[in-house]
Amino acid sequence: LARRGCVLQHYPENVLMPGEKRHTLVKSKGIHDLLLHERRVFADALKNNLLTIKTITKQSALTNLMASHSPVIIGEAPAPHSNHTRGWHWYADGRSDRQGLP
Numbered sequence: 533l534a535r536r537g538c539v540l541q542h543y544p545e546n547v548l549m550p551g552e553k554r555h556t557l558v559k560s561k562g563i564h565d566l567l568l569h570e571r572r573v574f575a576d577a578l579k580n581n582l583l584t585i586k587t588i589t590k591q592s593a594l595t596n597l598m599a600s601h602s603p604v605i606i607g608e609a610p611a612p613h614s615n616h617t618r619g620w621h622w623y624a625d626g627r628s629d630r631q632g633l634p
Contacts (some may be wrong), residue, residue: 533604534597534624540589540605543572544583545614549605549622582608600625609633 533540547570548554554565566574577583588594596602600623607620609632619632 539586542582542608544577561586
């Protein structure tokens with residue numbers, strides 16, 4: 533995503549991230565790693581235009597994206613009953629944090 537200048541916004545909470553390994557598998561197998569419930573949540577986010585891709589064109593923003601100063605995937609805000617107060621951010625270098633949407 534970062535190399536193509538794209539940011540994925542509103543990634544569903546509690547759905548395995550791209551490249552993230554499920555603890556029961558040896559290596560990631562992409563969409564096949566998602567549980568049936570996660571697949572439904574992901575599909576619903578796509579169908580309802582909740583999951584969006586933003587194209588970055590400004591050179592300084594692209595540089596920040598590639599240098600992992602800006603997140604390449606921004607998770608949706610957690611549900612009110614969640615233990616978390618903020619959503620996920622994932623960066624091009626593989627780091628993640630909980631400094632996303634409140």
